[in-house]
Amino acid sequence: MASTQFSTKDRILGAAEELFALNGFGGTSLRQVTTRADVNIAAVNYHFGSKENLVNEVFRRRMDDMSATRLSRLAQARSTAPGELEPVLAAFVEPALALAQDRNGGGAFIRVIARAYAEKNDGLRQFLSEQYGHVLREFARAIADCVPGLSKEQLYWRLDYLAGALTYAMADFGLIKRPAGTTEAAHRARAARELIQFAAAGFKA
Numbered sequence: 364m365a366s367t368q369f370s371t372k373d374r375i376l377g378a379a380e381e382l383f384a385l386n387g388f389g390g391t392s393l394r395q396v397t398t399r400a401d402v403n404i405a406a407v408n409y410h411f412g413s414k415e416n417l418v419n420e421v422f423r424r425r426m427d428d429m430s431a432t433r434l435s436r437l438a439q440a441r442s443t444a445p446g447e448l449e450p451v452l453a454a455f456v457e458p459a460l461a462l463a464q465d466r467n468g469g470g471a472f473i474r475v476i477a478r479a480y481a482e483k484n485d486g487l488r489q490f491l492s493e494q495y496g497h498v499l500r501e502f503a504r505a506i507a508d509c510v511p512g513l514s515k516e517q518l519y520w521r522l523d524y525l526a527g528a529l530t531y532a533m534a535d536f537g538l539i540k541r542p543a544g545t546t547e548a549a550h551r552a553r554a555a556r557e558l559i560q561f562a563a564a565g566f567k568a
Contacts, residue, residue: 372410374400377468380421384474387482388418419490422479425462425472426491430498432458437505448509448566452559455502456529460551463533473533480530499526510566518566525562532558 378400382391393414397404411417436454444450463473479487499522507518532554541550 371400371402371406375402375407375410375417376421376424379417380424380468380471380475383418383421383478384471387478388484388487389482393417415486418484418487421472421475422487422491423494425469426495429458429462430495432461433498434501437501441505441508446509448506448563449559451502451505451509452525452562452566453555455525456558456562457555459529459533460555464547464551476530477534506566513566521562521566524565528558528562 375396379391379396382395382399385391386395393404393407396417397407400406407417411420433454436458437451440447440450440454462469465472479491503518503522506522507513507515510518513521541547
């Protein structure tokens with residue numbers, strides 16, 4: 364029974380993620396989600412209770428794992444290379460770009476993130492801040508240890524710019540397209556290296 368419930372819930376999340384990516388949050392109705400997931404509205408209400416909760420859970424499904432990976436990589440960077448900025452930045456950047464490459468809907472989720480920026484969904488922003496703000500604060504502390512001359516205000520401005528540049532790289536909006544004969548993994552690795560070097564120079568400026 365539990366596995367059936369899980370698969371129904373997962374099907375709803377997958378359908379919602381695809382539709383949010385295509386139509387945005389405001390442009391997607393619960394009826395569209397139930398049709399694509401092939402479930403009835405009662406199943407959505409049972410698992411999520413409201414559209415707002417459904418939006419939040421679409422993010423939680425991806426962000427929980429990515430945040431755990433980031434914090435694990437950050438702890439490793441701080442213990443093996445204390446005071447070095449690039450490993451801290453790699454712990455922030457590389458798990459996000461790996462998510463973008465995830466064949467199981469990762470691309471759709473990246474478009475959902477872009478929608479979240481564009482639509483200025485206050486409820487979602489509050490949810491993300493409450494759930495994942497501690498991750499950014501951990502990275503801010505680690506970066507401050509590596510670049511002690513930065514004021515707190517400078518640190519957060521630059522961290523905000525890094526997050527924006529990372530979202531841009533994840534969405535593959537950029538001018539640099541994957542060269543013929545280069546695998547997607549190799550292209551993402553190059554993107555990570557370039558972004559880490561760029562961000563390191565920015566934080567040290």
